[in-house]
Amino acid sequence: MTLEFSSACSAGRRQYNDDACAVCNPAATELRSHGALAALADGVASAEAGGEAARAAISGFLSDYYSTPETWPVKQAAARVLHSLNSWLYRQGAGDEIAQGWLTTFSAVVFKGASAHLIHIGDSRIYRLRGGKLECLTRDHSRALGPGRTFLSRALGMDAHVDVDYRREELRAGDIYLLSSDGVHDFLPSETVAEILQESGEAAAQALVDAALAGGSGDNLSAAVCRIHRVRPSGNELLDRNRQLPFPPDLRPGDKVDDYLILQELHASPRSQLYLARDIDSDALRAIKTPSINFADDPAYIERFVAEEWTGRRLDHPGIVKIFPPRARRQFLYHVLEYIDGQNLRQWMQLNPAPGVEQVRELISQLVSALRRLQRMEIVHGDLKPENIMVAKDGRLKLIDLGGADGSGLREQLQLGGYPGEEAPPGSKNYAAPEYFFDDAPSHRSDIFSLGVITYELLTGRYPYRERAGFRHYQLKSYAGMQYISARQHREDIPEWIDGALRRACAPDPRNRYPALSEFVHDLQTPNPQFTREREKPLLERNPLLFWQLVALLLLLSHLLHLL
Known part of the structure; x- marks a missing residue:
């Protein structure tokens, strides 16, 4: 201009x-x-x-x-x-x-x-x-x-x-x-x-x-x-310049990319590869994330990949993976990230199948601290799940993979369109908020839903709703089609007030969720009398859909008995 x-x-x-x-x-x-x-x-x-x-x-x-x-x-x-x-x-x-x-x-x-x-x-x-x-x-x-x-x-x-x-x-x-x-x-x-x-x-x-x-x-x-x-x-010159960079070839231990020596492959998925590398200049260990060659001709994918680097460089928080600025003469398109020596939260959960409530509270408080930073920057993570949370050897958690990050400011700044493959929302179907499946705009309450699912899974090893298996994303006709499963069905020692906090955090309709992370944290730590009163309400008020389903069933049975 x-x-x-x-x-x-x-x-x-x-x-x-x-x-x-x-x-x-x-x-x-x-x-x-x-x-x-x-x-x-x-x-x-x-x-x-x-x-x-x-x-x-x-x-x-x-x-x-x-x-x-x-x-x-x-x-x-x-x-x-x-x-x-x-x-x-x-x-x-x-x-x-x-x-x-x-x-x-x-x-x-x-x-x-x-x-x-x-x-x-x-x-x-x-x-x-x-x-x-x-x-x-x-x-x-x-x-x-x-x-x-x-x-x-x-x-x-x-x-x-x-x-x-x-x-x-x-x-x-x-x-x-x-x-x-x-x-x-x-x-x-x-x-x-x-x-x-x-x-x-x-x-x-x-x-x-x-x-x-x-x-x-x-x-x-x-x-x-x-x-x-x-x-x-x-x-935006950043997108213009980086979208012209070629994708790097498949890398093997011993290969060099600019000033980085590849040591080993850490992870590979259909969308990207992650390598452990050593910075030849500083001798520091780094993680190199490269785009998948499968998307070399996909402009939307390239824009999102570049946007992930741009976003990460502006988030300075100990609970969010650090993305380093690229070298002046970069030959290929890739990200340079801090190397986190540890395991992801999914692996941690497999080794710790029944953590105590207090331990779960500590883990969630760390995630909330990182999410607050994203909220202050008006960014929605969009892909919160155990695989995208690292547990370092000192027990500290870090959010990784900002590829699904979204927000009106990011779209305006980088002139981004929709997500690559917009027919499917970002993230896993068991963690993504239901509004994604209605093509509604994501908000901070979308991340609160995902956080609630993770909290529920940490405590019970299950999902709060019927598990969605397979690769195809499911269709929802209404928010009422999702029925919450009480955490106490899986673990009786969970107090009713904590189950109430989980129910509200995971509410299908975003309007019924917590508006702020601080309220969720407070209700995980302090009994909220509202959740006890909820249990005492008539079924019609607590779950009108179930009430009318039972009424219809009783009417049907009455009609059948009359015919007999």
Whole structure:
């Protein structure tokens, strides 16, 4: 993406300037991760600190937005930053009358990849000139009080909670975006604005301010203009560069790949191979993950393989496998991971078929710590199962295999499509959350379901639902089609309240699961009276499907007895 900014801000005929605007076109790395942006704020003139609010909103947004994780989508990053700014402005005004408040409008456009992300609150505006046609892309948050009088219904700092408009637009070469305060657009007809944008080049923002002032504007005046000269279809050089790398051949002990000496094969599957290797430069042991040659012609597989490396390099947590950055001159496509000396959780479970409840709690707390890190980065692991959890020799757990990781931020950042072979969801059918089979979007509650299944299996050696065998993924007609099997049927020493916690974590409908990992951990450690009350409820309330099935059976038997 190649773009060009210009901006202008003036007090006009007023003594003080309560407007603020800024543009930011960062260096290549920051441009790829967060994009460029233009932002404009118009402090409410009737408020005591409108100007201070506008300047604080602009400076705070630029500073905080570029500090958000790369894995967050623009919509969420902007929302988080603005909610924080709004809370600060509201506290500054102490929630008093508008005349005492720190109030400001706020409009911003983030230009990232091939998209424009519009964020808006108040009566400043965002326009787009495309093909000679000027279009306002925002709506004013104001209400008419009478002829020539309006009331601002939404602004930053006005209320403890803020509702911000968001819109995403596809960028095209030749587009011109304009952000303006009401001191500009209220005094210029659309034809004049379009003409100035088309003919004034780099001086367009200042020309708009001058024209509005000449047109009788008595307000502060601000304008920010962005011209889009070129839009790249891909937008991510990492994918572009790595997808061109050839797949490595089958490796054997003694082979060298760049600066790594292959020692032995650790694991092989239809999708990838894992080798133990030694870094020739540092003499450190590493694990080398290579893609399967079976997918050499599958662009979606290659994108996901590259995305796994990109994701892993941004997750710094002792409970998540570390992925090292590639060498400058990499000849093949592969990942370099830390080598974990130990066994996977499946092997550990086979050697420890009946662990104590306290031991299971400790293992789960380690997994929860790693999953919390993923949640903070807005990433869903997507393939939680014992085979993807390593138990190191010191007993510590590590999540591995981020190939199924997903999230709106990852898709936006790397411009990913669906999963390879989208007819089947990621992960094992016995651990994947049911919503995957309904083509619903994954969420953190999807990982909570998988965690609940793993906890259940650690305690009982069984699955909480009927086991799904074979390679074909099953079809679900409704969430009610999955019937939970009480853990106490397999192990009587499990307290009812722990069984209740497992039941909720593994609830088929994501709306009935724990909304937070901390709640699940708490209920595994402390008896929740709710689960005792659940047992005391009538069958109709506890399991309406089973109730009506029994009623139907009784009616059928009654009918048969009557016939006899």
